[in-house]
Structures are given as C-alpha cells and as structure tokens.
Amino acid sequence: MVDWFRRTKKGLLGTEKKVIPDGLWIKCPNCSEYLYKRELDRNYWICTQCQYHFRISSDEYIKMLIDAEYEEFNRKIQSNDPLKFKDSKRYSDRLKNAKAKTGKYDAVVTVEGDLSKHRIVLCVMEFKFIGGSMGSVVGEKISRAIDRAREKKLPLIIVSSSGGARMQEGVLSLMQMAKTSAKLSQFHEEGGLYISILTDPTTGGTTASFAMLGDIIIAEPGALIGFAGPRVIKQTIGKDLPEGFQRSEFLMDKGFVDIICGRSELKRLVTRLLDFFIEND
C-alpha cells in the first residue's frame, strides 16, 4: 500500500526531476532517450522511442478527453483533518503544500462535459496531490459524481492514479472504499455505464474499490496496478518479483483488465464504447 511514497521521494518516477536545466529536453526513464519537451507534449507525453507513458496531470486528461467546455463541480470540498494527524509533517501542512503545488483542493477533479458529443460525468484523480490518495474528500467527491451520473442518467468515467487510501485520515479513509463501492452498486442497479481507466499507478484501496468495478476496465500500457505494493510483497515473500508483475499487461493476461490502450488512442476507444452503449438523441 502507498508504495509511491518512497519512489517519488527517490525521484525514480515522475517527470519533474528528469527535466534538464534548460527545460527543453527530458530523459525517458524507461529507454534513457533524450526527448524534446515540445514534441513530448504534442505526443500525449508518450516516449516516441519506447512508448513509455509519462505521468500527466488531471488537467491534461480532462483536456484530452473532453471536447471543449466543461463544468467542474464540488471543486472546493476540502479536508478538515479530522484526526489532527501529524507525522514528520502536519497533515494540515501537507494539504496546504499539495494545494499550492497542484492548484486543487484534493486528489480528484470531478467534471461534467461532452466527450465526442456524449454528455458524461468524468472524475480524474490527481497523483501529485498526496500521491492521489483517497481520503474523505476523494470519497465524497467521487460519490457525488456517481450520484450525479445516476440522477442525470449519464455515463461515468473515472481515471485513476492513486497510491491507495490516505493514512492521515485513518479509518475514515478506509470507509471511502465501502462508500464509493456502495454508490457504484446503486448506479449499476439502475443501469448506469461506468468505464474505469487505470493509469500509473493504481494501487491499494483505490484498486480494491471503484477502480476494479468498471463495466469496462481500460488500462494504459505499463501502468502499475495492484492491491499490495511491490515493495511490501517483496518484503513478505523474500524473493524478487517476476518481470512485468503487476503491470497492465500482466493484469490483462490474468483476466482483470478488458483493454490496454495507449493514451493517443484513448479518446477514440472511449468514443467507440460510448457509441456502442449509449443511444444519443
């Protein structure tokens, strides 16, 4: 659980630290090729050499999937630090820093807009906000988004990127798994379409709740997807993990992902799915 913590601290993943001082060239963490930043940006942040998918922000996913205008709702719901939690830093300070860094109030953005002319409710998690962890706010915003999709009879799409449940809210974070799953259960019963899109990484309580409950589950290539973090598993079994373990391709092979789709094809695929399932007036 929450394995992202160590890795981002070490700077092995994440795009920020690969930026060469002049900011024009970025080194691919997978194939070590130097890539021209403007080129990368045009190519959905996919390495032109090896197809490695860099992590991108919630704003970029929204821009990529939504046709033009959209309405963001429940933007300003924020954590009130119910446990007054403190580790090496106060949780309230972590929240403040995350807000400053991302411009978001918490780790998910919920919007309503058109995707290839289909009206949809879209939730996109923001990994840079405390590792995309799910606390009360993420749980509540996703729950309200599901309710909105149910009441308006719209398809629901959730793009996940998350280290799991947020420890700083203790049991309240854990309960968000049950809360969002219960909402999806009701949505399902009333015939709603839910497409879950998994990006790197999707682990812990997020995977073990709404991320794995899609009618259709799509994963970006090479994304880390699992319940337990690889470090915890390695520690437990005392052995190295097999090549490709817990990556999208592994999950599809084991039967837990429907489709693997590169980012540049994502909107086209979702459009085809919406065209298939949704009758437009």
Added chain:
Amino acid sequence: MTKLTFDFEKPIFALEQKIEEMRELSSVNGIDLDDEIRKLDEKLRKLVKKTYSNLNRWQRVQLARHPERPYTNDYLEKICTDFIEIHGDRNFADDKSIITGFATIDKHKVVIIGHQKGKNTKDNLYRNFGMPHPEGYRKALRAMKLAEKFHKPVVSIIDTPGAYPGIGAEERGQAEAIAKNLFEMSRLKTPILIVIIGEGASGGALGIGVGDRFVLLENTWFSVISPEGCASILYRDAGKANIAAESMKVTARDLQDLGIADEIIQEPDGGAHRNPDETARVLKESILRNIDELSAIPIDELILLRNEKYSKMGSWDEA
C-alpha cells in the same frame, strides 16, 4: 497455563504469583493467611481494573493481538448449538484464513463468515495467519449469496492483520475480490452484522466488513493500515508503531467517537482471553439482539439505511 505478559501487565502477574504462593504456604504449613489473601485479592482486583481501563492505544493493539485471545472458531464453539462449515470458492481453492458456514444459535439461524487465525505456528501456517487470498473473499461472497437466497442474516467476524500480500494473491485479483465484496455487500438483501473480535487492517478486513451494524469488542482495533505499516511509511520506522496507533486513532473507542462503531461490547477485566466464556456470553447476547432488531426492518428499508450510513461516512469542509 502459559503466562505471556506485556510490560503493562507485569505488576498484575507479580501480584497473582504472590497470592498463589501465600495460598500454597497456607495449605502446606497450615498457617491461617485468609485475611492477608483476601486483602491481596482485593488489591489485585483494583489493580486489574485500573490497568486495563487506562490502556493507551498501542497497548490495546497488543491486547487485540494477544495469542491467547479467543479467535472466530473459539466463539463459534461456545456460541453455536450447531455449525456446518462449507469450503471453497468453487473456482480455485479453499482459503483456510476465512471460515464460512451455517450456524444455529439457540433458535436463530445465521450464515457466518469470519477470519480465522491459528493458535500456534503450525496452525498459523495452515490459517495463513488470518490473511486471506482472493479465494477467501470469493468463498465469503458465495456464502453471503446463499444467505440472501434463503433469507438468513449474515454475521461477519473480523480478525485479520490484512489481506495477504503475495504473488498468487495479486495474480488471482486480490483487489477485484475485495472490491466485488464491497459492491455486493452494500446491497445484499439480508441483514449483515459486522463484529470485530481482534484486529482489522485495511481492505483485508473491509472485504468482509460492510454491513448494517458495526459491533466491536472493547480491546480491538480497526484502521486503514496496521500501526506498523503506517509507521514504516510515514515515520520510516516500524518501531514507531505506538505513535502511529495514537495518530491514526485505531481503537474501538476511537471508532465510536468517529461515528463508525455502533456498539462496543465490554470485555472481562484484563481482556477477552482472561475469561473467554464470559466474553462469548456477552458477544452472543449482542449478536442475537442485533440480528433480531435488523431482521425486524423491511429489507428495502434496511438497504436504504445501509446505503445512507455509508453515504455519510467521512469528514470534510465545504466552502
């Protein structure tokens, strides 16, 4: 009797030993020490009461994991007039860390699902330390679907350090199995009572832990991650689990304060393991009372109430 003691229990065991010695002295030498012994017994009673009513969170966590603490099958043995265990998920295997079956408790018939830990090393290897694989959650779901079909309430007994983090568990979809249970339990058309008898960590506990009422024995803990897990990530030191337990507010009383727990069952002084029969008696009373109350609610209303309950969980501000 083995005397596993935590530091905070040492004065109690020292006093117990002293009383025992005096009894022996008195019976061997024929000296009348009755008065002395009575005084010490009274002192012991007070010391026990004082010690266990002032435990900090980490001490409660330790008590919740006490190796002599009764586990699911101990309670089933004491509470049920009949129990028919069923095995396997009809798909892959039988997960021994989750017990499922049909229980008769006096006149009541309930479907039981529960984590099962082992009593000793060998037993624990068999039970995988109460850490389920996906097939455990799927077996539990199969039992719950039977409960729904035949209109029997479900009693889910929680006692796990977490879902097992291993290669097979991931290959067979640990996350999917847990998510599916949350999804199904939230709308299962029969009453579900959740009872925490020991420890409950993360999705591994929640995977059989969604229901209408949440009842906890007094010396239990339940949270998003174990105190050790939290400490090793946030404090970079699993040894700071005591601090993590305090910060995360993991005990039964905390859960009551946070609006998650519906009922706390008081344990005998010193914890459930000091008097398993008495613990089983109060547990049984609570189970039957709650099941009766839940069964009296029309099922559609019950599901509505269940969903409202989860809908409200969490704490946030809205600008």
